[in-house]
Every structure is written in C-alpha cells, then in structure tokens.
Amino acid sequence: MLKKLTSEVNHFKSQTHNFKILIWTNLVYALVQPVIDIFVAAYIMRNSNDTSKVVIYQLAIYTGIPLTFLINGFLLKYFNIRKLYSIGMMLSGISMIIMMSLKNLDLIGIGIAGITMGLSFGLYWSNRDYLAVSVTNDENRNYYYGLETFIYTIIAIVVPAAIGWFIQSKSGDDQKHGAYVVITGIVFVITFLASVVCFRGRFENPVQKKYIFFKFHPLWYKLLSLAMFKGLAQGFLVTAPAMLIFKILGEEGALGNALSVGAILAAVIIYFIGRFSKPSDRIKTFSAGLILFAIGACLNGLLYNQTGVIVFLLLLLIAKPLMDLAYYPIQLRVIDIVSRIEKRGEFTYILNHESGLYLGRLLGAGTFLVLYFMVSEDFALRYAIGIIAVLQLCSIFISKKIITHGNRIAPEMKEIPQEKAMEETAANLV
Numbered sequence: 487m488l489k490k491l492t493s494e495v496n497h498f499k500s501q502t503h504n505f506k507i508l509i510w511t512n513l514v515y516a517l518v519q520p521v522i523d524i525f526v527a528a529y530i531m532r533n534s535n536d537t538s539k540v541v542i543y544q545l546a547i548y549t550g551i552p553l554t555f556l557i558n559g560f561l562l563k564y565f566n567i568r569k570l571y572s573i574g575m576m577l578s579g580i581s582m583i584i585m586m587s588l589k590n591l592d593l594i595g596i597g598i599a600g601i602t603m604g605l606s607f608g609l610y611w612s613n614r615d616y617l618a619v620s621v622t623n624d625e626n627r628n629y630y631y632g633l634e635t636f637i638y639t640i641i642a643i644v645v646p647a648a649i650g651w652f653i654q655s656k657s658g659d660d661q662k663h664g665a666y667v668v669i670t671g672i673v674f675v676i677t678f679l680a681s682v683v684c685f686r687g688r689f690e691n692p693v694q695k696k697y698i699f700f701k702f703h704p705l706w707y708k709l710l711s712l713a714m715f716k717g718l719a720q721g722f723l724v725t726a727p728a729m730l731i732f733k734i735l736g737e738e739g740a741l742g743n744a745l746s747v748g749a750i751l752a753a754v755i756i757y758f759i760g761r762f763s764k765p766s767d768r769i770k771t772f773s774a775g776l777i778l779f780a781i782g783a784c785l786n787g788l789l790y791n792q793t794g795v796i797v798f799l800l801l802l803l804i805a806k807p808l809m810d811l812a813y814y815p816i817q818l819r820v821i822d823i824v825s826r827i828e829k830r831g832e833f834t835y836i837l838n839h840e841s842g843l844y845l846g847r848l849l850g851a852g853t854f855l856v857l858y859f860m861v862s863e864d865f866a867l868r869y870a871i872g873i874i875a876v877l878q879l880c881s882i883f884i885s886k887k888i889i890t891h892g893n894r895i896a897p898e899m900k901e902i903p904q905e906k907a908m909e910e911t912a913a914n915l916v
Contacts, residue, residue, distance in 0.1 A: 494761070498633070504621040505630070507687035512614070513637050514680040515575050518673045520645040522578055522603070526585060529666055531732045534591045537867065538858050540729055541851050542593060543600045548720075548847040550604015551611070555840045558612045559697040559833065567613050567691050572681030574609025579674030581606055586663075586670050615836045617689055619818050624765055627815035632760010635807040639753035642803070692833040699834060703824045705895065706835065708888045709817060710842035715881045716813060717846020718853075718874045719779070726871055727799055730786070733867060734795045756807045765819070768812040769889060773882045775808030776875075783875035790868045798871075816885060823896050850874055 498506065527540045554574075561570055581603035588595040622630050653665045759771060782801030786794045821835045853873060857866035 497629075497761075501626070502621060504617075504687050504689060505626075507683065508614075508617055508621055508689075509630075509633060509637075511571075511680055511684045511687070512634055514676060514683055515610075516638050516641045517645060518578065518676050519638065520642055521649065521669060521673055522582070526582065526603075527729065528732065529585065530591060530596065531729060532662070537729045537733075537863055538855065539591060539593070539596055541854050541858070543596045545848075545851050546597045546600025547604040547607060548844060548851070550601040551608040552840045552844045554605045554608020555612045555837050556698075558609055559837055562691050562833070567617070567689050568684050568687060570609050571613040571617070571689075572684050574606050574611075574613065575677040575680050575684075576674070577606035577609065578603060579670065579677045582670040582673055586667050612833075612836060612840075615839075616692060616833050617687075618814070619821055619832045619836070620690070622818070624815070624819050624822065627818055628760050628763050628765065628768075628811070630760075631811050631814050632757050632763075635760065635811055636753050636757035639756060639803065639807055640750070643750060643753070692831045697831070697834045697837050699830065699838070702838070703827055705820060705888065705891050706824050706838075708884060708891065709820045710839070712813075712816075712881055712884045712888060713839055713842030714846040714849075715878050715884065716809075717843040717848075718850040719878055720843065720847050720850065726867075727802070729867060730795045730798070733864075734790070734792055752804045752807065755804070756811060759808070760811055765815065768816055769882070769886055771808050772812035772816070772885050775805045775810075775812065776879055776881055778805035779809070780872075780875040780879055783871040787869050787872035790864075812885075816888060820888060820892060823892055827895070 498509075527543070530540050530543060531537070558570060581599050584595075584602055585599040588599070618627075618630065649669060652669070653662055656662045656665045759767075763771065778801045782798040782805065785801075786798040788794065789797075817839065821832050824830075825832050825835060854866050854870040857870050
C-alpha cells in the first residue's frame with residue numbers, strides 16, 4: 487500500500503512545474519467551492535424560504551459569467567493571467583460579503599450578489615480553462631482531471647459536513663447568521679491564499695490577441711451542442727441539492743451529512759479512472775456518469791421523499807465527477823484540433839464555448855422556473871431534474887460523433903510540444 491502511494495506521489499512529482507502549481511492552486515480554492523455552490527443557496531433558502539430566488543440568483547451568476555469571459559479576453563492584452571485568475575478567486579469572497587450584508591433578500595440585492603459571483607466565476611473559469619489547455623496534453627488530461635476531481639470530491643465530504651455542523655451548533659437566527667458571516671470571512675482568507683499559490687506558477691498569457699469569431703469548423707459546432715446539454719443541468723443543479731434537502735431532509739446539518747456519505751469511495755474510484763484510463767475510454771466514462779445521473783434524478787422524481795433525495799445525492803456524487811472527467815478532456819482535445827486547423831488561439835474557443843453553456847443554463851433554469859410558476863414548487867423540484875437528466879442522455883450520441891469526427895480530421899503528426907505550439911501560433915500571426 488505504501489509502495490503504491492509512493493508511486494502515485496512520484497508520478498505527480500514527474501509532471502511539469504506549471505501542472506503542479508495549477509493543481510495546488512485549484513486544491514486551495516476547492517476548499518471554498520462547496521460553500522459557494524451549496525451554502526449560499528442554503529442561506530437564501532433559510533432567509534427567504536423561496537426556491538425561485540435561489541434559481542434567480544443562479545441565473546444572475548450565469549449572466550455574469552459570459553460577460554466576464556468577454557471582458558477577460560480584453561484584459562489579457564494588458565494584465566498577466568495570474569493576476570486575473572487571482573482576482574477571480576477573491577471576487578467570490580466579495581460576492582458572499584455582499585450577500586451577507588443584505589438586510590432583506592430582495593431580487594435587486596440577490597441579483598447584485600449573483601452578478602458579482604458571475605464576474606468571479608467568469609475570471610476564474612476562463613483563465614483556468616486556458617491554463618488547463620496550456621499545461622496539459624491529450625495523454626495526461628485524464629490524469630489531470632482525475633486528480634482534480636479526486637481532490638474536489640474529498641473536499642466535498644469534509645467541508646459540507648464541517649460547515650453544516652458549525653451552523654447547526656448555533657441556536658437562533660442571529661447566531662446562525664453570525665455563523666454564515668464567520669464562514670464568509672474564512673472564504674475570503676482562503677481565496678487570498680489560493681492567489682498566493684497561483685503566483686508561484688510561470689503562466690504565460692495567450693499569444694493571439696483576437697478572440698471573437700463567428701464562423702467555426704463543423705467539429706466545433708458539435709462541441710457547442712454538447713456544451714448546451716451540459717449547461718442544461720448546470721442551470722440549477724448546483725443549487726438543487728440545497729433546495730431538496732431544505733424541503734425534504736431539513737437543515738444544513740443534514741445537508742453536510744447527506745453529501746458526505748459514500749463520497750470517499752467515489753473519490754478513490756474517480757482518481758484511479760483518471761490515472762489509468764486512456765483517451766479511448768472517455769465515452770464509457772461519460773456514458774456511465776450520464777446514466778447514473780438519470781437514474782438518480784428519476785428515482786428522486788418517483789419517490790420524492792428522504793430516501794429518494796439521499797439516493798439522488800449519492801449517485802450525483804459519483805455521476806458528476808465521471809461526466810466532468812470525460813467532458814473536459816473531450817473539450818480540450820477538440821480545441822487542440824480546431825485551433826490548429828483554423829490557426830486561432832485556444833482562448834478563442836474557451837470564450838466561444840461559454841455561449842453553448844450559457845444557452846443550456848438558461849434552458850435548464852427556465853425549465854425549473856416555468857414549472858415553478860405554472861404548476862407548483864414541489865412539482866418543479868420533483869420533475870425538473872428528471873426531465874433534464876433524461877434530455878442529457880443525448881450527450882452520449884453527440885460525444886460519440888465528436889470523437890469519431892475528431893479522430894478522422896485530427897492531424898496525423900504527433901502531439902506538438904507546448905512551447906513549439908506557441909511558437910507556431912506566434913509565427914502565424916506575424
């Protein structure tokens with residue numbers, strides 16, 4: 487066992503400096519992700535008891551993200567990517583401070599907090615995606631995302647349980663609000679530490695300075711359709727666990743406990759899939775995640791009780807990492823191919839990819855809101871997730887077409903080393 491562990495540590499040490507720094511940066515920032523994703527929604531639920539406000543907050547976030555992707559493309563001409571990446575992480579803490587300072591959770595206040603969080607996510611994800619492209623290649627991306635997902639899953643066990651216990655240890659609304667304020671302060675400190683780690687990397691800005699195009703290779707349009715289906719679930723799935731648990735299971739303590747059960751096993755499975763799977767295994771991994779998600783969502787809709795919610799959450803803990811583990815390497819592989827065919831910088835596709843996600847998010851959140859206002863809150867919580875999960879099964883067929891198409895048109899030459907690729911891109915711009 488010790489020998490195996492040493493082998494895995496040595497494998498990590500064998501990666502490039504920037505690869506390791508990006509992982510360490512994301513590890514530190516991952517400590518606040520469950521707070522941002524879950525407990526902000528729980529805070530809105532606690533203080534308003536209105537699930538529609540949670541979804542509206544999520545829509546505000548998703549509106550801020552694509553706007554910031556565009557702004558980031560402009561800012562990269564003048565600022566180092568490490569600074570923008572760090573600012574994105576720290577803005578998430580500022581957004582939580584805005585939320586905690588609201589005396590009444592009206593739509594304007596929620597919208598401002600949501601837009602600010604969207605600005606944070608936009609800076610964070612646009613720069614993080616580009617760095618992931620630049621520090622990895624198709625052969626080690628399964629490992630990169632497997633390791634990253636393993637870290638996130640372990641943190642998703644510890645942080646929700648600890649925070650749920652901390653909030654539940656307080657009595658009365660004032661003390662519970664104070665607990666959220668303390669958590670917000672800790673989040674801000676952690677985002678600062680993540681920024682410090684980021685500055686240890688030797689990350690370079692994209693070479694190409696033009697990012698907005700309107701015509702793309704047919705392979706890219708297929709990936710955009712896959713992004714739209716991915717966005718469907720993102721539309722409100724981030725906050726759905728909090729809403730379901732408040733309605734069915736109870737309070738934040740139950741939220742933390744439910745998300746912790748069984749997640750250690752899931753984390754280990756995901757790590758070894760990422761470590762030892764090949765690029766050719768991505769369809770199987772993606773399909774397994776989508777099917778598990780659909781089973782959990784449908785069971786939740788059929789049962790709509792404590793058992794249904796817990797089963798859904800447990801399956802989601804396994805399904806979401808599996809989907810991400812396959813999706814992101816597929817996305818980056820397509821970027822590798824089309825950027826070389828069209829002689830454009832990678833950030834062009836990272837920026838454009840957000841449009842597909844945004845359309846899907848609008849449709850996903852819109853599905854929930856239509857069911858909420860046209861039928862009832864319980865009906866929306868019970869069936870919206872199942873509808874979206876079943877629709878997402880189309881992603882299996884789309885991903886197969888993408889990989890087949892990509893393999894057919896991919897240049898026959900071997901992977902170009904990153905330094906050489908950057909030199910070629912610069913030469914094309916001269």
